[in-house]
Amino acid sequence: MKRTDRLDNKYMPINKNVLVVGGAGYIGSHTVLALQETGFNPIIYDNFSSGHRDAVFSDHVVEGELSHSIHLRDTMRKYDVGSVIHFAALIEAGQSVVEPLLFYRNNLASTVSLLEAMQEADVTRLVFSSTAAVYGNQPEIGLLHEGLPIQPTNPYGQTKAAVEAMLRDTAAASNLKAIALRYFNASGADARARAGERHDPETHLIPLILQVAAGQRDQITVFGNDYQTKDGSCIRDYVHVTDLARGHVAALEKLLARDAKIGGFTPINLGTGRGYSVREVIETAKRVTNRHISVVDGQRRLGDPSMLVSDPSRAHIELNWRAEHSSLENIITDAWNFMQRGLS
Known part of the structure; x- marks a missing residue:
């Protein structure tokens, strides 16, 4: 008869206590929901500088700074944390150009504190929220895969x-x-x-378009109309936040699996493998909202590539993950419903 109290990891139960750093933010809050739905016990660690207190979906919440290594270590020990998902970061690329030291302190130096705390608390599994911005402006080679050179073009990346x-x-x-x-x-x-997307200030395309539809903004600007695409506007790979949350859970399960055959560090794309142009996004938003959306043309933004679309095949193979909710119509419908809830 198997015993679960043996020191042999083959028989030890998997520790389901997960520290979610930045768990009150946009993607973090959705991941907390997904963790709970799959039997994990998320503990949120957040300083609420950009997270929202009404987006806390766990009974276990610790307010603190990522730079406070001792507080992090004590939190991990108190809750018997077995793994960490790390979302906490500043994300605005434009701001990073103006205030690079702020980004290096918040995104990089604070992660040193997190890793030190993990080592002291003997926590050895980490899912890190990275970004396609690490690829920078690649040549026009088609889908972006993990084997490409890393060449970010701004301090955020x-x-x-x-x-x-x-x-x-x-x-x-x-x-x-x-x-x-x-x-x-x-x-x-x-x-x-x-839960939904609420950045302040908002810079992401879909919520900006929906703000026009809701009458909160006069118009949406399309930056560049002469790219080598079918309608002249940039093409991007849009991933539903629920799919991203599922991806984090799948990555965590991979790391915690007793028979996992995975290296010490593995980068994995989460994307759909399909891109939509800015104008396609606008037209879809018009259909979903049944509202007029005023559009104006603007100049290209410096460094904007014409197309950024993922090759998600590694996620399919390593995590058995696919973007199941990421049709453009579904993305915009859910975003619009969330915005309407806030306006009611």
């Missing part, structure tokens, strides 16, 4: 790439196992409108 390098080096020198999820354009909202 540089900090994410630097954290990935730090994870790779730490894993090589210790028993850390980490997966970095490089996702593309996070979008949409929880289908039950429990």
